[in-house]
Amino acid sequence: MAVLSGAMALGSGLRSELSERFGCPVVDLYGITEAGLVAWRPDNGPHRLLPRRLHVEILSPTGDPCPPGERGEITVTCGENPLLPLLRYRTGDHATLSEVDGRPVLVDLEGRDPVRYRSATGRWVNSIELTHVLSSLDLVAWQLTQDAAGRVTIDVHGPADGVASAIHSLLGQVPVTVRETNLARDAKPQRYSSSMPGALVR
Structure with a gap:
């Protein structure tokens, strides 16, 4: 064992x-x-x-x-x-x-520092949970970030349909901006980041 x-x-x-x-x-x-x-x-x-x-x-x-x-x-x-x-x-x-x-x-x-996100109610949500709800949306890639005020911006390579709803299902009614972007770059896009104090779990 x-x-x-x-x-x-x-x-x-x-x-x-x-x-x-x-x-x-x-x-x-x-x-x-x-x-x-x-x-x-x-x-x-x-x-x-x-x-x-x-x-x-x-x-x-x-x-x-x-x-x-x-x-x-x-x-x-x-x-x-x-x-x-x-x-x-x-x-x-x-x-x-x-x-x-x-x-x-x-x-x-x-390894990379795990990133978590502050919901509208103040609850922390792990980035793994966001991966679960975003993975079903046929996105090639995405970059999601939260600023210090709690606003979320996500750049998506693929259709933006349902992206904001998926994020709201976990974070509640935080402000979400969805942008369709070409993420086909030389370097691998950093999927998650945050400027919110306490977001990085070290």
């Missing part, structure tokens, strides 16, 4: 508590929706890359490969899924690529 953790970053303290509580190993998984599992670690060491047909690179902000030992953005190339081939897909997560016992590992892996 083992406890698998993968939704959020797993600290050493929580790992110890879980291992003691359940009396079994705690395995920390790292992956992305577009490519599946990328790496894992059974302890508090670095994340070990899984033996898959998956090429992992570390890129600088300008898109250049980082030298060994230099920190940058985790980028994956994967052709396992013929319906979603990935070529240098930037994950938004950061680490250093190194080797342990001749095998590649990700050192000091740091």
